[in-house]
Amino acid sequence: MRQPDGYHLAELNIARLVAPVDDPRVAEFMDALDRVNGIAExxxxxxxxxxxxxxxxxxxxxxxxxxxxxxNLSVWSEVPAFEHFVWNTLHRKFYERRAEWFEVLDKMHFVMWWVPAGTVPSLSDAMERLTHLNTHGDSDYAFGWSHLKDAQLWRSHNCAQIAAE
Incomplete structure (x- = not known):
């Protein structure tokens, strides 16, 4: 699927930490959040x-x-921009280490969808999109990387579903 004119890419990624946010087992992840989020912004x-x-x-x-x-809920102007952030910045290093900080979830934990430019999605809408993806699979309503024709980097980074970002 190609990005429709006048739309942005929304994404939701949920994860279950192996310990509470103030636990030393997740401290390295928590300490890096400001830096990784700053790179995103x-x-x-x-x-x-x-x-x-x-x-x-x-x-x-x-x-x-x-x-x-x-x-983790965000909006990006286009697929290549989001893909670049995920795979070509410090974010990738933390993605590769996700099993240290997150439990393996039994369902898909990542979903993308199109939103009209200028729209800020709600967490409840995002969760509904994730439920839809888990129930019905990829569609124009809710999808993963493989549904996007413009997405290429995830293919070469062996996007295994070990645990959430």
Whole structure:
């Protein structure tokens, strides 16, 4: 699928930390969030990201009963810009080490979809897109990397579904 005119790419990635955010087992990840988020915000094509009180989304609840389940929700102007950030910046180093900080989830934890330019998606809409992807598979409504014709870098980086970013 190609990006429709007048639309941006939204993405949601959820993850379950192996320990609470203040636990030493996830300290290296937590300490790097500001740096990685700063790289995202300075990257060409970055539009918006979900933040909470700590300027990241780790304190934005997905499920009250599971505070270790954290979201990463952002909007990018185009697929190549998002793909560049994911695979060609410091983000990649942390992605490659994700098994150190995150549990393996039993369902797909990453989804993308198109939003009209200027739209900021809600976390509830993003979660609904993820549910749709898990229920129905890739579609124009909710999709993964393989659904995007413009996405190439993920193919060469062996995007195995070990754990969330």
């Amino acid at each position: 300075r990257s060409p094509g970055f539009v918006w990201r979900l933040t909470g009180d700590g300027d990241n989304a780790t304190d934005v609840p997905i499920a009250a009963e599971d505070p270790q389940l954290i979201p």
